[in-house]
Amino acid sequence: MALVVLPAVPDVKADLLKALGTSFGRKGAPGGLPEVTAVVRDVTQDRERLAGYDRVCGFRLRDQVSATWLHVLTFPLQTHLMARRDFPFPLPGVLHVSNSMTQYRPVLVSERLDLSVRAADLAAHRRGVAFDFLAEIHSAGELVWQGSTRYLAPGAPMDGLPPVSVDERDFPVVEGTRVWRLPADLGRQYARVSKDANPIHTSTLAAKALGLPRTIIHGMWTHAAMLAALDQRLPDAFTVDVRFTKPVLLPSKVRFGQRAEDGGWWQAVTTVDGLKPFVLAHIQPLKS
Amino acid sequence: MSAPRAVIVGGNRVPFVKMGTAYAKASAQDLLTAALDGLVARYGLAGQRLGEVAGGAVLKHTRDFNLTREAVLGSALDPSTPACDLAQACATSLEAVIYLSNKIATGQIQSGIACGVDSTSDAPIVVTEQLRQTLLALNAARTLPAKLAALASIRPAHLAPQAPAVTEPRTGLSMGEHQALTTKAWGITREAQDELTVASHQALARAWSEGFFDELVTPYLGVTIDKILRPDTSMEKLAALKPVFGGPEGTMTAGNSTALTDGAAAVLVVSEEWADIHHLPKLARFVDAEVAAVDYVDGEEGLLMAPAYAVPRLLARNGLTFDDFDFIEIHEAFAATVLSHLAAWESEEFCTTKLGLTHALGAVDRAKLNVNGSSLAAGHPFAATGARMTASLAAMLKAKGPGSKGLISICAAGGQGVAAILEAV
Incomplete structure (x- = not known):
């Protein structure tokens, strides 16, 4: 696997435009995933941007950053890989279906971080082909965070691929005790602080072009808001697994609930009537 | 049996900074939570249910009507710890110490945290009285003409935001x-x-x-020391400042008056018995x-x-x-x-x-x-x-x-x- 060391965190907007402009003619699963790891070293975290991110997601402003913020730092490397000509799938239509991350210790905003992302795990999914972006963050040589973002490229499954690894656990739908009101401009607010400027979250026209009645909120906003709901009860070291089952339209009112179990937490964001889940999460402390 | 006595176990605060600087993006709740978190960490209170947390802020946004309780819920304390907001202007958190000490002395509670926060950077901005009246009328209007009439009465001058006044309401003097x-x-x-x-x-x-403050202050947002502090100030430097109060003949300057400051502080007040049971230091009796x-x-x-x-x-x-x-x-x-x-x-x-x-x-x-x-x-x-x-x-x-x-x-x-x-x- 070749290392591609980038001089700075790549520009997400430019890469998104590039990926959109080169959507046609991509080879699909038979093209295979690019055999490269994108790396940026010695990244300074932007306190101002973190303050905005914390505000939009509901985190208190602390010196310690959230695990989802660390994911946000690695996101530009994902779009960078997707914009490469050798990336097999066109960006429009690719869906973020699940996410898993491990925080090995609390990370401070003052730390300078080394980020790396690669694409892996091409697999057959019942609705198309799945792949993962595997990300790592090191601080002074120490692995502090690891993330795995699973996307689905819808379409015909390809023969000869291994079946997608499935988290066999039954995520319980926790009874929601809180109502969250998501304003119409939440996608724009989150896009500003996360740099995830995918127009499906900010432009009704773009959302309609992809068959959605309105814009949808970023899955990673919902994920962040769920972690923020635990506040200081979140352990210092943990793994969180998240399933995105249905997009949340904006504006909307959703229900949120969480339940402690075996030292960890189950969480769910559902429709207000509690019948359909949007996002399910499981947080498990790491055993020291 | 003698009445229980309240003792101070210790305190924790963030370094204080001038308004609009390092904590400009931090809300009053962020700051108060940071002060509580530091205190919780110092004395191993994570997950504990305390008798009560009492505190407040002078400049307070209406969304912060339950500021202290919200800060408790965002802290590592057991969420079943009750809290109350109280206010007595600049004496707020000393009054909170008295309030908790009295509750401890009567046996109503065994432990508590007195705290306070102010952020001039997070000060609530209020609209003019005319605009406020118009918006209330607009809200009450049921018909379109009534709504339009209400909107039409807005004048550009009504739109200027009103910063919170630090003047005494009855005298109009700062x-x-x-x-x-x-x-x-x-x-x-x-x-x-x-x-x-x-x-x-x-x-x-x-x-x-x-190192006196090592046990009393926890760094916040990269700030490790009080930022208003000027160790090298001198009579000469202060003498160069112009008076800001009392007219041209006045003697009060920006140097010998306190600066508008962002910060938060908390102090752990418990009964002597509670301190002993939890192996906590007893610094001083109230x-x-x-x-x-x-x-x-x-x-x-x-x-x-x-x-x-x-x-x-x-x-x-x-x-x-x-x-x-x-x-x-x-x-x-x-x-x-x-x-x-x-x-x-x-x-x-x-x-x-x-x-x-x-x-x-x-x-x-x-x-x-x-x-x-x-x-x-x-x-x-x-x-x-x-x-x-x-x-x-x-x-x-x-x-x-x-x-x-x-x-x-x-x-x-x-x-x-x-x-x-x-x-x-």
Whole structure:
């Protein structure tokens, strides 16, 4: 696997435009995933941007950053890989279906971080082909965070691929005790602080072009808001697994609930009537 | 069985900074939660249910109606810890210490945290009264013409946001303008004010360099030390400043007045028994407190002179004089405020006519006054100052040794003053 060391965190907007402009003619699963790891070293975290991110997601402003913020730092490397000509799938239509991350210790905003992302795990999914972006963050040589973002490229499954690894656990739908009101401009607010400027979250026209009645909120906003709901009860070291089952339209009112179990937490964001889940999460402390 | 006694276990605060600087993006709730989190970490309170957390803020947004409870819910404390918001302007968190100590003394609770926060950066902005009335009318309007009529009455001038006023509602004078009247009445000189200011900065700088605040302050957002502190300030530098209160002949400057400050502080107050059970240190016992108020509205007394009444009443009730104290902590709203209090206590006339004493209360030994600096150097996030002073004094008493006594005095808007006595365990 070749290392591609980038001089700075790549520009997400430019890469998104590039990926959109080169959507046609991509080879699909038979093209295979690019055999490269994108790396940026010695990244300074932007306190101002973190303050905005914390505000939009509901985190208190602390010196310690959230695990989802660390994911946000690695996101530009994902779009960078997707914009490469050798990336097999066109960006429009690719869906973020699940996410898993491990925080090995609390990370401070003052730390300078080394980020790396690669694409892996091409697999057959019942609705198309799945792949993962595997990300790592090191601080002074120490692995502090690891993330795995699973996307689905819808379409015909390809023969000869291994079946997608499935988290066999039954995520319980926790009874929601809180109502969250998501304003119409939440996608724009989150896009500003996360740099995830995918127009499906900010432009009704773009959302309609992809068959959605309105814009949808970023899955990673919902994920962040769920972690923020635990506040200081979140352990210092943990793994969180998240399933995105249905997009949340904006504006909307959703229900949120969480339940402690075996030292960890189950969480769910559902429709207000509690019948359909949007996002399910499981947080498990790491055993020291 | 004797009544339970409240003791100060310790405190925690964030470094204080000038408004609009390092904490510009932090809300009052962010700051208060940070102060609580640090205290929880210092004393291993994570997951514990405390008797009560009491605190508040002076500049408070309506969304923060339950500020302290919300901060508890965002902290590592057991969410079943109750909380209450209370407010007494600059004396807020000292009043919170008194409130919790009294609850502990009556056996209602065993443990609590007194806290306070202010962020001038997060100050609520209010719309003009005309716009407010129009928006209420618009809300009440049921028909389109009625709504349009309401909207049409808005004038550009109505749209200017109103920053929160730091003026006294009944006099229209700012606190500095009020103090300027008192300063003049007591003949407090510019030189005396600047001397007190230099002493405060030097004392706070020394305390920081000696590591005094290692046990009392947790860094926040990359700030590790009080940012208002000017260790190198001098009489010459202060003399160069122009007066900001009291007109061109005034003696009060930006140097010898406290700066608008962002910060938060918290102090852990528990019963002696609770401290023992949880193996926590007992720095100082809460002994007694007194709140006084003066009629400042029509000029009967100076706005910030209430401590000059609270302290003598507190001393008399406890049979104490200034000589019985090892440390005397007087909040430095302005250097001139402290000097006016000291002058009043030394004045035969004030003490006999205003306090009804037979002679002057006496002088405060300057060597015992604000030994580790106070608000002029540290800054003054209004509601946090009482918790800052309580925690610092308790730590100083602990170092001094058992039986040593300390006095805290804080002036507050509305013509009020709060004084309290602590004694080392």
